Amino acid sequence: SLKAGIVGLPNVGKSTLFNAVVENGKAQAANFPFCTIEPNVGIVGVPDPRLHVLSDISKSQRAVPASIEFVDIAGLVKGASQGEGLGNKFLSHIREVDSILQVVRCFEDNDIVHVNGKVDPKSDIDVINLELVFSDLDQIEKRMEKLKKGKAKDSQSKLKEEAEKSALERIREALMDGKPARSVTLTDFEKDAIKHLCLLTMKPIIYVANVAESELAEPGSNPYVKEVMNLASELQSGIVTISAQVESELTELPSEERTEFLKSLGVSESGLGNLIRATYSLLGLRTYFTSGEKETKAWTILAGMTAPQAAGVIHSDFEKGFIRAETVAYDDFVAAGSLAAAREKGLRREECVKLFREF
Numbered sequence: 001s002l003k004a005g006i007v008g009l010p011n012v013g014k015s016t017l018f019n020a021v022v023e024n025g026k027a028q029a030a031n032f033p034f035c036t037i038e039p040n041v042g043i044v045g046v047p048d049p050r051l052h053v054l055s056d057i058s059k060s061q062r063a064v065p066a067s068i069e070f071v072d073i074a075g076l077v078k079g080a081s082q083g084e085g086l087g088n089k090f091l092s093h094i095r096e097v098d099s100i101l102q103v104v105r106c107f108e109d110n111d112i113v114h115v116n117g118k119v120d121p122k123s124d125i126d127v128i129n130l131e132l133v134f135s136d137l138d139q140i141e142k143r144m145e146k147l148k149k150g151k152a153k154d155s156q157s158k159l160k161e162e163a164e165k166s167a168l169e170r171i172r173e174a175l176m177d178g179k180p181a182r183s184v185t186l187t188d189f190e191k192d193a194i195k196h197l198c199l200l201t202m203k204p205i206i207y208v209a210n211v212a213e214s215e216l217a218e219p220g221s222n223p224y225v226k227e228v229m230n231l232a233s234e235l236q237s238g239i240v241t242i243s244a245q246v247e248s249e250l251t252e253l254p255s256e257e258r259t260e261f262l263k264s265l266g267v268s269e270s271g272l273g274n275l276i277r278a279t280y281s282l283l284g285l286r287t288y289f290t291s292g293e294k295e296t297k298a299w300t301i302l303a304g305m306t307a308p309q310a311a312g313v314i315h316s317d318f319e320k321g322f323i324r325a326e327t328v329a330y331d332d333f334v335a336a337g338s339l340a341a342a343r344e345k346g347l348r349r350e351e352c353v354k355l356f357r358e359f
């Protein structure tokens, strides 16, 4: 499944948020085919009301949501890119995730020490951003050295090396300016040529502004949140406001009391749902469903994937041996009430090797 890495300076609320994620995952565990959760990995289902509607129509024995794996990458501190402490190990963990969630402290609490002495979202974001930038710069320098020597064997690989060089030169310039690699406009060919480097600042970041529970209903009134919003748009990143404290308290309540608790705070939904949705939208992810008596299941694909690629998410054999897929748009299926009825009305579609449409 999709991997999101939680990073942030010490004492900003990472473990509080991560533990809430794990508790949430445990509560849903009955729906999941997997049960082993490593100490720093938590898996949660992606909330999607369509899953249950489909499952009811098909009288499925179970409904399996799409899932996101949250990885707690604690220990990313100033100096990580210089290999201080365990720094480099943490950076290599970040290399493996699809997106980064940086928890940023926006709550005041004199009892909880801030590493820099005061709540300062800009400095928190700069510190982590710089570590990622340094690490990328270092990697690019090394790669450029190799590219200088490297003699491509044929014209195709020569073209690719040229594209890589040109892309890396522009990225290096942006990084020197403190800007992330993702801010550089690249062609698809260039993107492909540098993919193997897994640059850290290429990964989408969502800033998770951790606010006091009293501010959850109106996060905009918190000047720290405003600061994070501005930085997020500058750095082409997403932002989600949550209260890690509230998420943690929610997991201790029986489910029937949760709605009431959220209402008392002036919000209608837990922040975790928002966080998952933001991750989905930032990564350009889409969902399709398979639905039958045995199970209704949500599958995650990237926007723009072809039908065979989408089928390959279920099993790689489906991609290799793909002939065609029979699909029905969600609204059509629900309106018709069954696959047979949808077929009769001619609402069934056939997807061959063309682009997969949004359901």
Ligand code: GDP
Pocket (backbone or CB within 6 Å): 008, 009, 010, 011, 012, 013, 014, 015, 016, 017, 107, 108, 109, 112, 210, 211, 212, 213, 243, 244, 245, 246
């Ligand atoms: P980490 O070092 O980033 O993993 O931070 P922790 O999750 O351990 O949190 C550090 C301290 O801040 C703990 O005592 C938490 O209870 C507290 N904390 C976390 N989130 C909030 C919050 O939203 N409001 C308040 N007041 N305290 C919080």
